Amino acid sequence: MSDIKGKAIVLNMNNVSTDQIFPGQYVNLTDPNEIAEHVLEGADKSFKNRIKTGDILVAGNNFGCGSSREQAVITLKEAGFAAVIANSVGRIWYRNAINLGLPVLICEGFVNQVEEGDEIEVNLKEGIAKNSSKGTIAKGNAISDFVLNIFANGGIKPMMKSKILSK
């Protein structure tokens, strides 16, 4: 997989829950465009207007903790985020992100080296995040080949589909 490049959107808060990423009052939505409308509404209502397609979300500790709702990944992906970098992430949210093909890099402390709008590059295989605007590099967790393969295939759905077809 090649490097992912984008402008940083910074959310330097800890324990941003799925209830904040995608509030419970909307969990009956299934249309991805409608789901994108409410991105991070529980954390900051103005968030939607700050995001441009291809941006990279840079977050704090335990991002995505809480419920299993998959809209908490869909909303970020459909709102335009190309990747998420966080100090640490909630487990179910992380699995959902992998399965839906939203690249996530766990990189402790990176959020403190980034300002909104900085140019960011992510290399998932090496687990490296680069802040091109500031000229800094941070080492996060390298991603296993198993997970990298899921990202490379655009998520688990296309993989399962081709597996079923090949049977």
Add this chain to the structure above:
Amino acid sequence: MHALEKILASHAEKDVVTTGEIIKAKVDLAEVNDLYLQTIYSFYEMGGKKVWDKNKICFVFDHYAPAPTIKTAQIHKEMREFVQKNNLTHHFDINTGVCHQVMHEAGLVYPGMILVATDSHTTTHGAFGAFGTGVGATDMATIMISGELWFRVPEIVEIEINGKLRPGVMAKDVILYILGKLGADACVYKAIEFCGTYIEDLDVAERMVICNMAVEMGAKTAYMVPNQKILDYIKTRTNKEFEIYDTDEDFVFAENFVFDINNLTPQIAVPHSVDNVVSIDQLPEVRIDQAFIGACTGGRLEDIQAAAEILRGQKINPRTRLVIIPASNEVLLNAIKFGFIEDLIKAGATLSTPGCGPCLGAHQGVIAEGENCVTASNRNFPGRMGSTGGSIYLASPATTAASALMGKLTDPRTFLKGENI
């Protein structure tokens, strides 16, 4: 190996698994709740035709029971059609209750199993010695097609809890206290085994409360060695044979924590984080607009009993609403039989039908901007139970009931009658 690792190994047809390894394991029971119509869409998108085993997958309609909107009625309709098309053996419609209650009532939960559900609180089933974990729609659709799922073998943390609780203090206070000490990200992607003298003798319902909230520390799963009370309970529900795996003597936990609860006081998680926990006597006066007893954390018979014992013959504060939602129809019937429902309704409570209720802000008593809610449920994130401008205080059912009575956060020990709470 740890008992949890042995469960994973046996389901992956391996002799040994090691921490960090990614394995594919067979799932014994997959449960889908009614937030997850997406699961069916993903199932078909991936090319699914029929579910892998009609006996091992069940739907539970609990988050929207009964349907509060046309949109949710449509979700139920499409999910029911899927249940019928696949001829699923176990189905729990709007007349049953919360998934983490109805599955074990129906005899579907036993030690040594892998239970995967589209709900983060699936850690609850560690109370039975099961490997229970929550997933999203895509993972679930994968299971529905193949019966398997990939797992990363987690680090395992030991939390030892010793001592005996004083009257008026409940299992909910214990887990809130631990959450406050360790933090909401203490066990992200790790498993937790709860042990110690407190856990060894603990009742079924209280064990479930502790394991239920393990996920609020980020845990993938929770585990308790099944005790005699659990084994006796399971025997009344199923004849299924099962294996209890032992943890090897030489197993080394990733971390160990020890807590003494002999002198524990009622605890409150104050807004807006589950680990923002203080002893009730440390708080200034907090006005309460709504109190809620229910959900997969605080809606069992023991919880309703604790409330009834405080409120029997009393009237709740006229400025405060008290919403009671039993976790299942079985709980509701027992609460009627023992007179708890009559006690609570006469005290001014509002009773709703079994399900998740306002815990996740869907219906049956959501809160308005500027309101304070004390609740026996599990999360106090902004917007969790309604308006993001509301404030949620997590507490035990006893504290919740005492607070409804006084119209402000109140120590339930004020109302102790004998030692029966």
